[in-house]
Amino acid sequence: MKQLRNLIVVVLALGLAACGEKVPKTKGVYMLIDTSGTYTMELDKARKIANYLLGNLNSGDSLAMAKIDSASFSEKDIIAKVTFDSRPSTTTSQKHMFKRKLDEFVSTAKPSAHTDITGAVLQASEYLNETNAKEKYILIFSDLEEDLAKGYIRDFTIPLVSIKVVALNVTKLRSDNVDPRDYLNRLDAWEKRVYAGGGEWKVLNDLDHLNKLLGS
Amino acid sequence: MKLSELLMIWSDTPAVSTLIWLILILVAMYLGRSSAHKLINAATGLLNSVMKFTSESLVSLEQRIAKRNKQVILHEGSEATERAIEREFYRVSSIVAQDLSAYPTVQRKITDAINQIEADYQASNETPPSPPEWLEAVEAISNIQGNGDSAVDRILESIKDSLEQAHKDTLRAFRKSSLVRLQVMKKMLPSWRGLSQTVSHMNKSVTDLGERADFIDTQMQQYEKIRAEDDKVARLLTSSSLTQFFVAGLVLVIAILGGVINFQLIALPMSEMVGGTSEIGGWRTADIAAMVIIMVEVAMGLFLLESLRITHLFPLIGSMDDKMRRRMMIVALSILTILATVEASLAYMRDLLAMDREVLTQSLAGVVVTNAEFRWIPSIGQMVMGFILPFALAFVAIPLESFVHSSRTVIGLVVAGVIRTLAYIVSMAGQATEQAGNIIGYAYDMIIFLPLAMEQWARQIKDVRKTDSVEDVYDVDETVGGSKL
Numbered sequence: 001m002k003q004l005r006n007l008i009v010v011v012l013a014l015g016l017a018a019c020g021e022k023v024p025k026t027k028g029v030y031m032l033i034d035t036s037g038t039y040t041m042e043l044d045k046a047r048k049i050a051n052y053l054l055g056n057l058n059s060g061d062s063l064a065m066a067k068i069d070s071a072s073f074s075e076k077d078i079i080a081k082v083t084f085d086s087r088p089s090t091t092t093s094q095k096h097m098f099k100r101k102l103d104e105f106v107s108t109a110k111p112s113a114h115t116d117i118t119g120a121v122l123q124a125s126e127y128l129n130e131t132n133a134k135e136k137y138i139l140i141f142s143d144l145e146e147d148l149a150k151g152y153i154r155d156f157t158i159p160l161v162s163i164k165v166v167a168l169n170v171t172k173l174r175s176d177n178v179d180p181r182d183y184l185n186r187l188d189a190w191e192k193r194v195y196a197g198g199g200e201w202k203v204l205n206d207l208d209h210l211n212k213l214l215g216s
Numbered sequence: 217m218k219l220s221e222l223l224m225i226w227s228d229t230p231a232v233s234t235l236i237w238l239i240l241i242l243v244a245m246y247l248g249r250s251s252a253h254k255l256i257n258a259a260t261g262l263l264n265s266v267m268k269f270t271s272e273s274l275v276s277l278e279q280r281i282a283k284r285n286k287q288v289i290l291h292e293g294s295e296a297t298e299r300a301i302e303r304e305f306y307r308v309s310s311i312v313a314q315d316l317s318a319y320p321t322v323q324r325k326i327t328d329a330i331n332q333i334e335a336d337y338q339a340s341n342e343t344p345p346s347p348p349e350w351l352e353a354v355e356a357i358s359n360i361q362g363n364g365d366s367a368v369d370r371i372l373e374s375i376k377d378s379l380e381q382a383h384k385d386t387l388r389a390f391r392k393s394s395l396v397r398l399q400v401m402k403k404m405l406p407s408w409r410g411l412s413q414t415v416s417h418m419n420k421s422v423t424d425l426g427e428r429a430d431f432i433d434t435q436m437q438q439y440e441k442i443r444a445e446d447d448k449v450a451r452l453l454t455s456s457s458l459t460q461f462f463v464a465g466l467v468l469v470i471a472i473l474g475g476v477i478n479f480q481l482i483a484l485p486m487s488e489m490v491g492g493t494s495e496i497g498g499w500r501t502a503d504i505a506a507m508v509i510i511m512v513e514v515a516m517g518l519f520l521l522e523s524l525r526i527t528h529l530f531p532l533i534g535s536m537d538d539k540m541r542r543r544m545m546i547v548a549l550s551i552l553t554i555l556a557t558v559e560a561s562l563a564y565m566r567d568l569l570a571m572d573r574e575v576l577t578q579s580l581a582g583v584v585v586t587n588a589e590f591r592w593i594p595s596i597g598q599m600v601m602g603f604i605l606p607f608a609l610a611f612v613a614i615p616l617e618s619f620v621h622s623s624r625t626v627i628g629l630v631v632a633g634v635i636r637t638l639a640y641i642v643s644m645a646g647q648a649t650e651q652a653g654n655i656i657g658y659a660y661d662m663i664i665f666l667p668l669a670m671e672q673w674a675r676q677i678k679d680v681r682k683t684d685s686v687e688d689v690y691d692v693d694e695t696v697g698g699s700k701l
Binding site for chain 1: 484487488491492493494568569572573576577579580581582
């Protein structure tokens with residue numbers, strides 16, 4: 001009799017566990033846009049990527065967009081951030097709002113003096129860890145040439161556990177054409193830093209294949 | 217010890233060692249031939265017996281299942297026939313109650329109509345008034361020719377006028393009389409028609425009753441055959457059950473497709489109600505909610521048709537008193553209507569969400585957002601579909617009942633077929649095992665053919681020697697008792 005009671009309790013517990021409300025695989029995406037020097041000329045491409053993200057992220061997903069400037073480890077650099085509501089109609093409204101903010105930024109963006117990519121990535125990592133998203137992405141729209149202002153310390157390991165870092169549109173600098181090893185070294189250095197932080201690294205230069213952006 | 221080491225135990229040369237092993241094995245096999253044959257025969261015989269026993273058990277089981285299937289089919293057939301007979305009796309009862317119970321009234325009506333017609337006929341038979349008696353004398357006088365006397369001519373003229381006047385009066389009286397008769401006849405017409413209608417109505421009722429009686433006769437004959445467990449009827453009922461199974465299955469597939477369309481209509485807008493991010497057991501909560509609504513609609517349809525006594529899946533509902541049943545019917549219909557209205561509104565919301573999404577997509581693609589013409593047509597179409605589909609799904613109870621009932625027969629047939637096939641396979645395997653035993657025995661002998669041949673050869677020599685020695689003995693005997701002595 002006691003065994004039967006225990007069995008019923010176990011079955012009920014299993015049933016409740018199976019029926020418990022679970023949060024599905026949500027995505028958290030943090031896009032960093034380089035605004036240094038002539039890279040502001042590339043902002044239209046960044047808008048295209050952002051539009052792609054807005055079209056593909058769904059309810060429950062989080063999206064944030066921030067600029068990379070001279071001192072990027074700051075919330076002030078966040079252009080727009082949103083966690084999409086569980087109701088589809090509200091999600092659509094949030095996307096419209098996000099797009100408006102992005103358009104406003106693209107039309108008013110000014111070049112920054114320095115490029116603090118490490119600070120921006122650290123800021124992105126902090127944000128993504130707070131979202132509790134199952135899949136976390138940091139998209140870096142930059143040439144990956146870091147140019148820190150005097151006194152800024154950025155030579156440390158960035159915590160990037162279970163975060164996928166995707167470098168987008170890593171345009172070749174003029175010096176790269178002279179010595180392509182600079183370009184390869186930059187990519188290599190960043191790859192090492194990402195893996196050292198526990199993250200994954202990927203480069204996507206061809207923006208016609210954005211469908212691979214949030215894939216494995 | 218490894219196998220290779222064991223192989224080389226006799227000699228370092230593999231060929232020699234293998235040969236020694238072969239010879240040893242052959243010798244061992246030759247020495248154990250009799251036991252090996254007995255073992256093979258016993259093992260295969262045992263297997264054959266087990267398989268034979270299994271096959272017989274399966275055949276017996278198959279027969280039992282077939283018998284049960286027949287009983288199920290006959291039981292269902294008898295129930296269906298009983299229902300049909302009951303229904304026909306109910307109809308006959310209705311005809312008798314509605315038409316034939318009023319027979320005395322109808323008969324009185326007919327008698328009254330006939331009396332009325334007879335009276336009218338008698339009234340129409342009255343002879344018209346005849347002309348006055350003196351008219352013939354006056355006619356004779358009026359026919360006399362005048363002789364030129366003016367006084368006589370006047371008198372004759374006067375008589376002629378009188379005669380003509382008398383003719384006219386008579387004719388008028390005749391016409392009047394005819395008119396009266398015609399009016400009497402006219403009064404007969406409604407009675408006649410009424411009589412005709414009453415008779416034809418009675419005729420129709422009686423004919424209908426006759427047809428019902430014929431049908432009841434046919435059903436009763438079938439019922440008697442079912443009670444007598446007639447094989448032909450069982451086969452017919454099985455065939456009918458199979459047809460019902462496939463037809464009901466087809467309709468259920470159509471209903472499932474309808475359910476899928478219904479699901480597509482309400483799954484997206486359901487996210488607005490229960491949220492689009494949560495999951496239960498790996499399924500989106502919104503999808504489950506949409507599925508539950510559809511299932512509830514189907515359940516309400518089941519209850520509605522049960523309370524209408526169209527289906528009989530729940531005997532409890534069927535046995536409820538009429539008042540309770542009517543209440544249940546109203547409740548089920550109300551819930552179904554409310555759910556259909558909810559679905560229609562959800563379908564409309566889906567259209568709005570789709571429109572929102574379309575606008576967003578256009579905006580993200582940098583295209584100028586345009587309002588499509590006749591956008592209201594699909595909106596209304598979706599709303600109508602959302603309202604109609606629940607009611608259409610409610611009728612799924614009818615094929616479901618047929619499917620459930622006929623599936624008993626079909627499952628029984630399939631199980632019986634599978635068991636029959638198994639019995640055949642096991643029986644065949646048993647036979648094959650027995651034959652395999654013989655083959656293994658022959659193969660065994662073939663392996664040790666050399667010692668066997670040597671044994672045979674030795675035996676032949678022995679036989680020859682024995683024969684020779686016997687012949688020698690005979691020769692000695694013949695010599696002792698023969699001419700030599």
